[in-house]
Amino acid sequence: MDDAVLATRFEEQRPHLRAVAYRMLGSHAEADDAVQNAWLRLSSADTADVDNLAGWLTTVVARECLKILRTRRSRREEPLGEAAAPGHDVNDPEAEALLADSVGVALMVVLDNLAPAERLALVLHDIFAVPFDEIAAILDRSPAATRQLASRARRRVQGATPSSQVDIARQRQVVQAFLTALREGDFDGLVAVLDPDVLLRDGSAEPAPGGAGGLRGARAVGAHALTFSRAARFVQPALVNGAMGLAIVPQGRLIGALALTFEHGKIAVIDMIADPEGLRHVDLAPPLPS
Structure with a gap:
């Protein structure tokens, strides 16, 4: 041959x-x-x-x-x-x-x-x-x-x-709804999947003295997220630290991620990750379809 x-x-x-x-x-x-x-x-x-x-x-x-x-x-x-x-x-x-x-x-x-x-x-x-x-x-x-x-x-x-797999499937549905709303510029859709007291934290920023730091509240976080709506085409669902999250992958290159914490079927905490050590725990393998 x-x-x-x-x-x-x-x-x-x-x-x-x-x-x-x-x-x-x-x-x-x-x-x-x-x-x-x-x-x-x-x-x-x-x-x-x-x-x-x-x-x-x-x-x-x-x-x-x-x-x-x-x-x-x-x-x-x-x-x-x-x-x-x-x-x-x-x-x-x-x-x-x-x-x-x-x-x-x-x-x-x-x-x-x-x-x-x-x-x-x-x-x-x-x-x-x-x-x-x-x-x-x-x-x-x-x-x-x-x-x-x-x-x-x-x-x-x-x-x-078996509950682990069920949790991942439910998390994926919430993440997909968040991403769809973000791409479509749908403010109400974003707020619907966010806990009313959701906290957005920037892992690279120093917390304010005496406080947890970050942006709090579904409407405030939703409005902030919409400022990145045009870049949402570079965002993909991913496993971050073993839970569903989002990865930022322009041209297939991982530059950042959002680690999500879920409570009662909604996103309760969003942690922004940009440092190389944190990104080591991001798995871009596509999760199973829901």
Whole structure:
């Protein structure tokens, strides 16, 4: 197979490979690294005897992900909620599809706590329907042992507190209503999703002596928010510190975020984040549709 044909066939598989890698790793950057390493392996391999290129590439990507997960675990590192890589389009339908499967956003936390082999077995089998005998070959275990790994991982995922996912879904509805009102310049729509005593705080500003600092009240905060209505096209829903929030991403580059606190189904506190340390906890992966 010549290089041009090989490259074309690889590009046909790229969306699937990225989906597999992202589900394994929970990180766009690491997923792209795993897929790129798969291309390097493919471009230097003898594929004359490869009958199922898609399966071969899935196996290579899975092994790359397993290496990353084991390295991460050995360093006791947690995957960072991350901004999209430069040039990444947070409106990309492919990115939306990565999260529109059987494991919700809230359960990504549970997946992060699984052992690497458990996570690989669960993701490949339950989400991508890879047979256990093929997964067993990747893990260098028997099919029976691999099945047990997936079963154990599945019990841990199913045992996760379901209210977390419900909370995220409800928060997303409120955030989407806020963003829609902001983009449409709808003052009443903004006030409707804000707590009457909502507090807007600028994390980069020094609080006033003896006070909490910030702007308080639904009408005052709503009016202030409307001054940014024209720039709202650069704002996207995001997970900020584990809750629904908003990210400011002109041309796909994260420059700021709004961390939101919810009370009784409304936005009670808005914290503006612009410092790099705070932005590390912003996950631009699109949340599940409500």
